[in-house]
Amino acid sequence: MPKKRILPFIILGIINNHPQITGREITAEFATEIGDFWKASHSQVYPELKRMFNDGWIYDSKSKNNAKERYYTITAQGHEVLNKWLDQLVTDLPIHEDLFSLKLFFIKDQHDERIPQLIARQLILLKKELNYLEQRRQTVFANEKTIQNNYGHYLILTRAISRTQGQIQWLEETQKQLEE
Amino acid sequence: MPKKRILPFIILGIINNHPQITGREITAEFATEIGDFWKASHSQVYPELKRMFNDGWIYDSKSKNNAKERYYTITAQGHEVLNKWLDQLVTDLPIHEDLFSLKLFFIKDQHDERIPQLIARQLILLKKELNYLEQRRQTVFANEKTIQNNYGHYLILTRAISRTQGQIQWLEETQKQLEE
DNA sequence: AATACCATGTAATATGTTACATGATTAT
DNA sequence: ATAATCATGTAACATATTACATGGTATT
Known part of the structure; x- marks a missing residue:
């Protein structure tokens, strides 16, 4: 069994908290708000957003200001996935790589x-x-x-x-x- | 610049604390003594031991009981490497993947x-x-x-x-x- | 129009996990 | 002698980091 992925759920939670967020802003969250608990670089975030879009967890809309920029928002299915994850109780304490x-x-x-x-x-x-x-x-x-x-x-x-x-x-x- | 490797120093420290230790016993340490701070599986340990041996940090001797078993001990050079690492002060707090x-x-x-x-x-x-x-x-x-x-x-x-x-x-x- | 920064993306590399594999040793 | 465990090793896969790359946008 492959190791459980956590990153997509974190990104999903971020998008849920900030509708119409861009990939860059998501990346910035990992350097500020969530930075104390998790780190991720933009080269992880962008491919993950693609996967999440393909799986129907999020949808995107183009920016009017910037040709490259995209705004992401969570879908109903994404909500379900996020809540299902939040409902699951934690089974183990984390290890402190200290x-x-x-x-x-x-x-x-x-x-x-x-x-x-x-x-x-x-x-x-x-x-x-x-x-x-x-x-x-x-x-x-x-x-x-x-x-x-x-x-x-x-x-x-x-x-x-x-x-x-x-x-x-x-x-x-x-x-x-x-x-x- | 690649990310700083920590595993070899941990293994070196384990060997220093337990001369004539086997790969299996080193792996077991990660499940007990050091388990609170770091994890590593045997598939990480064995290749790492090879590298450390090639770099002259440790030497090995064959077991008389078991044909496959090898006892590892730290070399003078290994001591130097370990102490140099221990001398370096920590520069950042760890993040708690919690x-x-x-x-x-x-x-x-x-x-x-x-x-x-x-x-x-x-x-x-x-x-x-x-x-x-x-x-x-x-x-x-x-x-x-x-x-x-x-x-x-x-x-x-x-x-x-x-x-x-x-x-x-x-x-x-x-x-x-x-x-x- | 030159420079800095924005926004996204990918490639190369490093690291870590799980699964697979072999033969030796020990216990029943 | 059969099963369980010991001891090591490798392959396939998953994840993460660093570096490289492109073109748009804003600032001076």
Whole structure:
């Protein structure tokens, strides 16, 4: 059995959230909104859009402004496919392909200099991330109505903030213990 | 520039931690010890071992018990390569290819039934994971000496436990709020 | 009209997964 | 001796990344 494809469902979800979206804008979503959970380059997106169109999940219309540009919108069948996917419960936790953990794993000596170095760097990265996430919560969810109308998005942003804070806290505690 | 390969360094680290290890045992590590951070099947491992041998990172010796079996050990050059990799600081946070977050992202309505369903399932998975991780901390790090001699491993196990606990806590709080 | 960027597309390469395959070893 | 598992290896397929490519559009 081939590995389950996820990318088409993500693209379908994006199109559902943004009717009349272009391939370029979909690609941009992977660099911003969804960027924290998934990545895809335009060379993946365009062939996928073709397949989805051929399967009747989406339809397209030509732009009046730009000869190449195409606007994609989800079809009734596409809605069905998306909802069927959303209805399926998650069966496994994801694995965290995490270089930080991986490198630590191979360092055996408690007093190896590289442990505090790796932690210090990770803290820098996580604080930058936390800052970015909190910024987004403020700008994207400025009013209560936006929260109610994009509740799932709001939840995962909140969750990401909480998770990042937790990681920072753990690292800072560990950092202190190492100094003793 | 091609994407940076990580698998060979992981395998190198495994061989460094377990001299005279076989390909089969290396593959097994990906299903247990390292399984939380990285996955690799035997069809990836064996060709990689060949390449690493050709590059002089490891050497092998034949088993006396089994005609096919080979024991791999790291070379001086391999040590250099591994340490050079470990010395390099991490430059980016990993992305979390997380179906749970992804599905939530596409659910807009605050009262959509699927939100509590997804959360309930995620809680089951996380509690199972927490149980497994705590079990491992008890069995693998039964005494203080093991901790000191595998400090990096101990750290990331502790970190994984803390992270999982944090996620469970956040989900349970969110679950309560949704019930109100 | 020269330059930068937009918008899409494809080719070459790298990586990963599943399935297929062989013969050795162990357990019953 | 038969079945299950060990141990390695490869082939076919699926997916992902990087680089290359084309022509349109907007800016100066």
